[in-house]
Amino acid sequence: MSGVKVAFIGAGGNASGHMKRVKEVCDETEIVAICDIDAERAEKATEEFGGAPYTDYHQMLDKVGMDALYVSVPPFAHTDAEIIAAEKGIHLFVEKPVALTMEKGLEVSAAIEKAGVISCVGYQLRYAESVRRAKKWLDGKTVAMVNTHRWGGVPGTAWWCVMSKSGGQIVEQTTHQVDLIRYLCGEITEVQANYALRHSYENKGFDIPDVMATTFKLASGAVGVLTSSCAMINGGGKGELEIMADHCVLKWGTTSVSAVPGEHPDLAGELPPLPPIDPVFIEAVRKGDGSSILSPYLEGLKSLDVTLAMNKSGETGKPERTYFADN
């Protein structure tokens, strides 16, 4: 395949970044259709990036020939699009979180596997050079403990602060940290969470916790702590990941990676900017070979699993095992 035909479901803030990169950094790629339930958004996006506008993706999937589909809708809006596309042999880029329930995610995962289509989830941090170095550094070491936090503010999208629509911050945002822990340290099998809402917010319908403190166990026997907050609405937030292994601590940030104590030449050297994920996906589609994709759908589903278990534990006040720990 030379030219790759791409369509989009969702034309919001995140999708427009993907559209821009598809146009600018992916060779011989054409955007053939863009669907958004907001007709104005669909129109505006097609004017800028090309393709035909749609407000109903069933119609779009029925009428438009495409090689690949991006699904970038709010978490609650993942219903049947991925399944219909997979059954048609269309390769899938799905934004995180891949769904809001394990049932839906497992259904989509089975459809992808059955159809044999290529899938990629927007966990772009997996592609960072800092993560590549961290993974290499960790290879063969005994991970003892993980410590991470993501403290930030409240994004502007209305659905984000409604639990039934976003799943809350851990499912929607801190999933990036959870995914990195899994990618670098292996599977998380059990979680214990404490959630609270400690401030009031002006956003209508705000019903998610704004502080979340969780501990977890990994399959390897290591233990970890994750704290997450969206209370830093005036700035000053921070996000870090520390991994204790072989009596050293690896310190990872999006633009830095180091370890103490001692010399660690594998981690040294200037880091390039975070590479775009889109060319990796589009090239995989062009070649019909998904082996370069570090974040296939099943990996996205496993990260969702951990974050949903955290939410459940936040509700029950008890330790919760992840679905994949027992299945």
Ligand SMILES: NC(=O)c1ccc[n+]([C@@H]2O[C@H](COP(=O)([O-])OP(=O)(O)OC[C@H]3O[C@@H](n4cnc5c(N)ncnc54)[C@H](O)[C@@H]3O)[C@@H](O)[C@H]2O)c1
């Ligand atoms: N990988 C990342 O770092 C990253 C960054 C930002 C957002 N995201 C993810 O991207 C997704 C979208 O986030 P966003 O910030 O663009 O939200 P957004 O609200 O700006 O855009 C979502 C769009 O989807 C549309 N939509 C909803 N239901 C639809 C349907 N059934 N059919 C067609 N369109 C529909 C909405 O009208 C809206 O335009 C979320 O899952 C979010 O977590 C990922």
